[in-house]
Amino acid sequence: MDIPPANIDQTEPTGAEACAASGGSGIAVEVVLGAESRLLPEMLGEELWRAASAELVELSQAEFADALETIGARDNFGLDPGKQANERQREMFWRALHLEDLAIARGCALGRESAWRRFLAQYREPLTRAAMEMTGSAALGEELASALYSELFGLTEREGKRWSPLLRYSGRGSLMGWLRAILAQRRVNQFRKIGRETALGEIEPAARVPEQLELKQLEDLRMAIKMALSSASAEERFLLSAYYLDQHTLHEISRVLRVHEATVSRKLKRATEHLRKELLRTLRGRGLSRRAAEEALGTDPRDVDINLRKLLQKTEGDPISNQERQE
Amino acid sequence: MNWNFQLGIHPDADQLSVFVEGAATSLERERMLAHLAECEECRKAVFFMQPHEETQPATRTPVKGWIWGRLLPVGLPAAALACGLIALLVHIWPRDSALRTPQQVASLRTPEVLPKTKVAPSADSEMDQRSGAQKRSFAPASNLSNQENLSLRKSLNLPESSGQAAAKVAAPETTTANLSANAPVGHAGGSAGGVMGGISSQLPLNGRDVVNLQQLSTPANTQGAAAQNSLAKERSLPQLEIAKDSGQAEAFARVSGRITDRSGAGISGARVSLRDAGGKTRQAITGADGSFHVTELPAGRYQLIATASGFKTVQQSIQLNPSQLAMLQPVLDIGTASEQVTVEAGAEAVNTEDSALSQNVDARAIGGNGNGLPQSGYARVFGVNGDGRSVAYGKQFLALDSTGNLVLSHNGGKKWKKVRPQWTGKAVSIELTPAYSSEAPPNPKNESLGKASEAAVFLLTTDAGTVWASKDGAHWHQQ
Secondary structure: OOOOOOOOOOOOOOOOOOOHHHOOOOOOOOOOOOHHHOOOOHHHHHHHHHHOOHHHHOOOHHHHHHHHHHHHHHOHHHOOOOOOOOHHHHHHHHHOOOHHHHHHHHHHHOOOHHHHHHHHHHHHHHHHHHHHHHHOOHHHHHHHHHHHHHHHOOOOEEOOEEOOHHHHOOOOOOHHHHHHHHHHHHHHHHHHHHHHOOOHHHOOOOOOOOOHHHHHHHHHHHHHHHHHHHHOOHHHHHHHHHHHHOOOOHHHHHHHHOOOHHHHHHHHHHHHHHHHHHHHHHHHHOOOOHHHHHHHHOOOHHHHHHHHHHHHHHHOOOHHHHHHHHO | OOOOOOOOOOOOHHHHHHHHOOOOOHHHHHHHHHHHHHOHHHHHHHHHHOOOOOOOOOOOOOOOOHHHHHHHHHHHHHHHHHHHHHHHHHHHHHHHHHHHOHHHHHHHOOOOOOOOOOOOOOOOOHHHHHOOHHHOOOOOOOOOOOOOOOOHHHHHHOHHHHHHHHHHHHOHHHHHHHHHHOOOOOOOOHHHHHHHHHHHHHHHHHOOOHHHHOOOOOOHHHOOOOOHHHHHOOOOHHHHHHHHHHOOOOOOEEEEEEOEEOOOOEOOOOEEEEEEOOOOEEEEEOOOOOEEEEEEEOOEEEEEEEEOOOEOOEEEEEEEOOOOEEEEOOEEOEOOOOEEEOOOOOOOOOOOOOOOOOOOOOHHHOOOOOOOOOOOOOEOOOOOOOOOOEEEEOOEEEEEOOOOOEEEEOOOOOOOEEEOOOOOOOEEEEEEOHHHOOOOOOOOOOHHHHHHOOOOOEEEEEOOOOEEEEOOOOOOEEO
């Protein structure tokens, strides 16, 4: 398999763009540092290069060191923005990477044949199986996996140069996890395209035009929800959205958050109560009596999700539509 | 860091995988959650990334320890077998234990119908006999299996025998009465015998000391010549049935009564001993109401000794004839000295052809006054119909005391009540209608007797010479 090397010599960092899930193609962000500004000690670089078995994927020590330096600079060595990593923190960051996966990904991105052989031997079957799981169909899974292969292979071009999404792999997570993420984004992208082609008959009928009074109450409620949601933590908002909007089960949420199901249930209950209290307080702050506020909200906290369903999705901008507008 | 979660900017696959795998920093995680909360498509991607949970194949848990591993195939059937055995034991145990209860054993007995021959009395006292209650033996009526030992338990296990046993348990007195009525050989009166049989059968169930109520059967013709070893033989139910069906049951005398103090209150727990001429003793303990019953007594002279704690001992000599029922009511005085009263009872022949009424100790002999019934003294004994002082018809006993009061018992003398005088003057004599004197009580199965029973039975003569008649002894009308 003779694969021309992908062009990674982009000296102009373009910043992050929408990933494949948003419909656009990812753009490799590579920071090529000069030799004088290298942060990776040569001995450590050699040690990590050996640990990654980079030689087996025809990756030179310099190429692997470049990859490590680039990733460290991009993620600030795992520190919060603005903080400067010391030598020890950098070393810990590099040692914590999935070095072998990183070597394979980088070798594939550079078009090394041995890297692709290892990649196919190691990930082809799991990738196809994961695609089948996501699509629920063998044919769709095969199709999804094949499309991803070609993309990973670097058949897509950007600004006249081959580009592989594998360049975006940082090694902080496993390569298989990264591949699943890519597959999931592509799968979501398929959903989005299918959603555009929904027949007119399947579109829900337009909601009844609310009365003037209802509009006023609805506006109050929308504002109250916006404020209540803004006061909730990110995790609480994620829980509310995943549970009430997406109708995921507690078990599914617990797997995403890597906590126990009971913990999810407890946190969700707490988030719901918090949201209800905040809504009531906000509504009363807007001049409604307690009774009127409860009527507007619904006495049952579980009714909140209905209001959330109607209103929450409109409280924030639609990223897809914005992305499309940008395009 | 390139965490550009502004509108329209989504995390890339690397950021998602870092978050999903838990490798993100707290700040990255917080930002990712904030984005996921508002971005439906990234939420979808995150949930898509979760690998499907494969159902774990049923792996066999290794058994800890080689011993348990090897014993497992044997242990399970063994456990099942043990459970089955326990269930079987639980199922069987109540029946088995029930058979051992003295009440059940006693109730199974039908002492009224006895084999004609070879029922041997024991030289020991009955108390000693009862120690082996279940081993009490009866010889079969005929020559059948005189040497045969069939235990009661074994016969109960037989289907046909168990049915018979159940019938006897249910209504022993009924069975006895019916069989007795048709018996060609007279015994102690069909009804009377049946009633007493029922009493003795039910007494154990009343919680009384059943040991003393059991009786030895010694036919008159074998009295004094009993084989001691025959007591060791067990009697099976089929054999008992044969004895009944043969109708050769022997009639025995019975003694029943009630021990009271001077106030008339029954003395419970008093010991009543009946000792025959040979020194053999039958004992009974009075019940809660002071009553006692001793049945299946061979005819002869007996010494009755009544003892109770805190009372004087009373001795009384009675003569019992076959098929007699002696109703005794000893009265114990408070004290410790013993008092002996000799009762000379004349032997009365019993008409065994017609199963006559209870002919007991001659009332005239008691106290020697001839009209002392019922006395407040030692005995209240009923004699032959026609003595003018007492009559008996079936279970109905009527008696006149010296003051002319008429007392009536409907249950064979067990309980008495005074009849309100409906006549003028003083009753001087009482008798049965001549046609019925010395006859068996009307048998419902006998139509001729049934018709006759409609006529007046009891006749009472007053000192004025008027005759009053009554059918039940309680309601009188002048003739």
